[in-house]
Amino acid sequence: MRSHDIFPYLADLEQDVAAFVYRSGKGRFYIIVNQHLSQETREEVFFHELYHIIEEMPRAGYVLGLDRQRYEMEIRADMFYREVAAAYTF
Numbered sequence: 001m002r003s004h005d006i007f008p009y010l011a012d013l014e015q016d017v018a019a020f021v022y023r024s025g026k027g028r029f030y031i032i033v034n035q036h037l038s039q040e041t042r043e044e045v046f047f048h049e050l051y052h053i054i055e056e057m058p059r060a061g062y063v064l065g066l067d068r069q070r071y072e073m074e075i076r077a078d079m080f081y082r083e084v085a086a087a088y089t090f
Contacts, residue, residue: 005027005028005029006028006029006050006053007030008031009032009033010032010033010042011032011035012034013034013035015034018034018041019032019033019034019045019046019048020032020049021049021052021053029053031046031050033049044085047081047084048077048080050080051076052073052077
């Protein structure tokens with residue numbers, strides 16, 4: 001991941017925040033995942049956020065999602081995780 005400037009981290013986040021992506025001024029991507037989530041949920045939100053980096057951030061630059069179920073891109077990111085999970089059976 002680091003060779004692609006993607007850096008995953010666990011953090012002590014509020015209960016209502018599962019994860020988010022931050023793009024630094026140097027073009028590095030940080031996937032911040034709530035450390036209080038179960039391992040399964042951590043994997044799910046990690047791949048969800050990774051989808052945003054791969055598919056959307058190169059085009060959009062940044063994305064701010066407040067109600068994740070309302071946006072088509074959030075549904076696609078959830079589908080990406082399900083496809084990865086099915087292929088690799090976590």
